[in-house]
Amino acid sequence: xxxxxxxxxxxxxxxxxxxxxxxxxxxxxxxxxxxxxxxxxxxxxxxxxxxxxxxxxxxxxxxxxxxxxxxxxxxxxxxxxxxxxxxxxxxxxxxxxxxxxxxxxxxxxxxxxxxxxxxxxxxxxxxxxxxxxxxxxxxxxxxxxxxxxxxxxxxxxxxxxxxxxxxxxxxxxxxxxxxxxxxxxxxxxxxxxxxxxxxxxxxxxxxxxxxxxxxxxxxxxxxxxxxxxxxxxxxxxxxxxxxxxxxxxxxxxxxxxxxxxxxxxxxxxxxxxxxxxxxxxxxxxxxxxxxxxxxxxxxxxxxxxxxxxxxxxxxxxxxxxxxxxxxxxxxxxxxxxxxxxxxxxxxxxxxxxxxxxxxxxxxxxxxxxxxxxxxxxxxxxxxxxxxxxxxxxxxxxxxxxxxxxxxxxxxxxxxxxxxxxxxxxxxxxxxxxxxxxxxxxxxxxxxxxxxxxxxxxxxxxxxxxxxxxxxxxxxxxxxxxxxxxxxxxxxxxxxxxxxxxxxxxxxxxxxxxxxxxxxxxxxxxxxxxxxxxxxxxxxxxxxxxxxx
Ligand code: ADP
Ligand code: MG
Numbered sequence: 001x002x003x004x005x006x007x008x009x010x011x012x013x014x015x016x017x018x019x020x021x022x023x024x025x026x027x028x029x030x031x032x033x034x035x036x037x038x039x040x041x042x043x044x045x046x047x048x049x050x051x052x053x054x055x056x057x058x059x060x061x062x063x064x065x066x067x068x069x070x071x072x073x074x075x076x077x078x079x080x081x082x083x084x085x086x087x088x089x090x091x092x093x094x095x096x097x098x099x100x101x102x103x104x105x106x107x108x109x110x111x112x113x114x115x116x117x118x119x120x121x122x123x124x125x126x127x128x129x130x131x132x133x134x135x136x137x138x139x140x141x142x143x144x145x146x147x148x149x150x151x152x153x154x155x156x157x158x159x160x161x162x163x164x165x166x167x168x169x170x171x172x173x174x175x176x177x178x179x180x181x182x183x184x185x186x187x188x189x190x191x192x193x194x195x196x197x198x199x200x201x202x203x204x205x206x207x208x209x210x211x212x213x214x215x216x217x218x219x220x221x222x223x224x225x226x227x228x229x230x231x232x233x234x235x236x237x238x239x240x241x242x243x244x245x246x247x248x249x250x251x252x253x254x255x256x257x258x259x260x261x262x263x264x265x266x267x268x269x270x271x272x273x274x275x276x277x278x279x280x281x282x283x284x285x286x287x288x289x290x291x292x293x294x295x296x297x298x299x300x301x302x303x304x305x306x307x308x309x310x311x312x313x314x315x316x317x318x319x320x321x322x323x324x325x326x327x328x329x330x331x332x333x334x335x336x337x338x339x340x341x342x343x344x345x346x347x348x349x350x351x352x353x354x355x356x357x358x359x360x361x362x363x364x365x366x367x368x369x370x371x372x373x374x375x376x377x378x379x380x381x382x383x384x385x386x387x388x389x390x391x392x393x394x395x396x397x398x399x400x401x402x403x404x405x406x407x408x409x410x411x412x413x414x415x416x417x418x419x420x421x422x423x424x425x426x427x428x429x430x431x432x433x434x435x436x437x438x439x440x441x442x443x444x445x446x447x448x449x450x451x452x453x454x455x456x457x458x459x460x461x462x463x464x465x466x467x468x469x470x471x472x473x474x475x476x477x478x479x480x481x482x483x484x485x486x487x488x489x490x491x492x493x494x495x496x497x498x499x500x501x502x503x504x505x506x507x508x509x510x511x512x513x514x515x516x517x518x519x520x521x522x523x524x525x526x527x528x529x530x531x532x533x534x535x536x537x538x539x540x541x542x543x544x545x546x547x548x
Contacts, residue, residue, distance in 0.1 A: 026158050029057050033162055037169040041176050043069060048077040048085070050166040054143060055079040057162070058155045061123040061146040064089050067131050067139030067170060071178045075139075075170065078118075081146075089119055095140075098128070102137065105129065106156070108148050118144045125151050129163040133171045141166065205303040208288070209239045213255065216298065226273050258285040258299045272490050276531035276539070280310040315522075318497050322519050325499045333386040340386070344379040347372050402437040403445065405477050405544070409468040412449045416457070416466070424463025432471035438544045440524050445544075448520045451513040452481040452540045458504065459485025459538060472546075476526070479542040487534035496530070 023031075033053050040046045047065040055063035056079075064078035064086075078089040095117050107115065108125035116126045123144030131139040141163045145151045199206055200220040205227075208217035218234040234242045243251055258265060269281040281303050288298040351372050359365055413427050449468070456466050464484035471478055488496060495501045497518045502509035521528040525545050532538040 026154070029053075029158065030161055030165070033057075034165055037165065040169065041173050043067075043072060043075045043170050043173045043177060044077065046166065046170045046173050047075050048079075050141065050162060050169075051077045052079045052083065054141060054159055054162050055081070056083065058143060058145075058159060059150060060143045062086065062089065062118055062120070062144040064118060064142045065139070065166065066090060066095065066142065067133065069133070069138065069170070069174045071181075072174050075174075090142075091117055091119055098140070099137065102130065106151070108151075116144075117142050120144075122146060124148055127151060127156060127159060129156075129159045131163060131167045131170070133167050203304075206300065207234070207239075208298050208300045209255065210298050211259065213239045215239050215242060217300075222303070226279075227271065254285055255299055258287045259296050262287045262289065262296050270490060276487075276533045276536075277529075278307075278490065278493050279305060280307045282306050314494055314497075318515070318518060319522065321499055322515055325515070336386055337383065340379050340382050344376055344383070347376040347379065351376070400439045400441055403440045403442050404437055405435060405445070405470045405479060406431040408442060408446050408449060409470055409479070412446055412453060413468055415450065416453050425457060425460055426463075426465040428465060428467040430467060430469040430471075435470050435472050435477055436546050438477050438524075438546055440544060441520075444520045445524070448517040448542065449479065449481065451517045452542075455513055456481055456483035456485060456538070458509075459483055459487075464537070473543065475547065476543040476545050479544070480539055482537065482539040484537040487536055487538055488530070488532040489534055493530070493532070497528075 033050070036049060036053075037046060040049060047067070051063045051065040054060065060081070062078060062080050064076065066074070066076040068074050076090065078086040080086050094115055098115070098117060103115070105128045106125065107113065107128075112126075116123070117128065117140075118126060123146055125145040125148045127143045127145070129141045129143075130137045131141065133139075141159060143159055196219075199217065202219065203221065204219075205222035205225075206217070206219040207215055207222050209215055215234050215237055218229075218231045220231075222228065222234075223230055229242060239255070240248050240251060254265070254267070264287070265285045267283045267285075269283055271279050271281065273279065284302045284304075286300040286302060287296040288300055289295060290297045351369075353359070354365070354369060354372070359368065362368070409429060409431060413429055417427055453466060453468070460466070460483055467480070467482040469478075469480040469482065492501075492503070497514050498511070499515040500511040501514075502511035518528050521542055521544070527541075527543040529541050529543075530538065531541075
């Protein structure tokens with residue numbers, strides 16, 4: 001029987017070398033198959049090439065290639081008589097059994113037909129050639145012939161020869177593919193790690209959720225700090241579960257809006273730590289679109305700590321307000337001082353005249369003297385009030401001397417303890433011995449400390465404890481005034497330093513204490529900060545630079 005070529009004419013990719021044309025057809029078949037397999041790098045392609053060639057080469061009803069390859073899995077392919085690929089061709093159960101038992105290779109009796117590995121009943125005889133890969137049988141080439149007479153021993157040997165070649169080829173290509181896969185995986189892994197490092201290096205906290213609200217990215221800054229959650233307990237989980245401490249409705253709305261509108265949204269937030277310190281955040285929801293469809297597939301949440309910026313803005317506006325109040329007070333004081341001086345001078349002049357006997361013998365001379373005294377003393381009292389107002393509205397840089405803060409705290413505590421209010425209040429002093437001297441205006445610093453201590457006492461109507469503390473901190477001296485009072489609600493935190501902000505009843509509070517205190521401390525290039533827990537207490541901290 002003439003042997004068809006191993007390569008179907010329409011598939012011919014490698015020309016048959018002219019020298020081989022005279023050689024026996026079996027040899028030509030093997031040689032052509034070998035040449036065509038030479039450059040095949042995909043196991044699946046090898047499988048198809050071999051099954052196709054054998055089917056055509058031996059005129060089989062069906063020829064199948066089945067192998068189970070390490071790292072790759074099952075590779076299979078089958079061709080029918082028309083040279084077309086067949087999809088369902090293998091009886092898996094029987095094939096597994098065959099792999100276990102390896103019965104004889106040819107079968108055609110009725111009994112043997114029950115164990116045919118190929119599906120369908122178009123074939124009368126089945127020939128199985130095992131695929132030896134790395135010394136083990138990993139699969140087979142199974143050839144079905146429509147009648148027993150179509151098969152010959154010669155064809156069997158040819159199939160075996162082709163099978164051996166196929167085994168070698170498929171094994172090589174499997175290794176090649178595994179290596180490629182490996183390096184692709186490695187490159188991907190490197191890329192992933194690089195992206196992760198970039199996200200971790202950003203000075204913002206960042207996480208990404210997909211359409212199912214699963215967290216797919218969680219950077220290092222999102223892990224640290226108060227609101228931090230470790231990456232391992234976030235990735236792959238539902239964002240509402242992970243952020244359980246936030247109100248779910250609100251978080252869900254924010255995400256839904258971002259998915260729906262596709263617009264970036266910025267939300268400002270405030271958080272208060274356990275120790276009472278406030279942080280300000282700007283949280284942005286950034287929708288991410290698929291480059292192919294343009295649909296929003298993910299939402300990136302970026303949280304930025306803007307505490308420093310917000311505090312700086314507050315500080316500037318506070319300073320501006322103070323300055324405005326200062327100018328107003330200075331103007332008023334100036335206008336009042338002149339008439340006051342005139343009143344006082346007139347009273348004095350009249351006193352002078354009386355003492356010289358100008359009104360001798362007049363009725364009510366005693367009253368006159370008494371009233372003049374009153375006018376004079378009241379005018380002077382007014383003058384001292386206006387000067388005082390001028391003093392603290394336009395905080396002048398007074399004389400600075402090396403100052404022992406411990407001393408200031410001792411005398412302040414002493415002053416405070418002699419006040420009538422605050423009877424149930426325990427006063428504590430905690431003065432670190434190695435506290436250095438600071439160059440400051442003693443009177444002003446004391447004024448600031450007393451303003452803070454007075455507020456502390458006001459915050460403890462039912463008693464409590466008030467602690468004055470000082471200790472060195474870096475290049476500064478820290479002064480803490482700590483109380484166990486009512487605390488300051490978060491919404492008031494940004495307002496308390498504003499001039500005239502008070503929560504006290506009319507006549508009790510002026511709302512100037514903290515504003516003045518703030519003015520004094522900044523004038524000394526120092527800092528004034530506050531931590532507070534409602535119901536637990538408040539601590540004001542002054543930092544004064546040492547070498548100022
Ligand atoms: P005033 O004492 O006249 O009200 P301040 O400027 O001294 O004005 O203080 C402003 C406000 O800040 C107070 O009315 C009070 O609400 C709040 N405050 C200041 N210190 C404390 C404190 N230690 N504890 C609680 N609240 C305080
Ligand atoms: Mg006050």
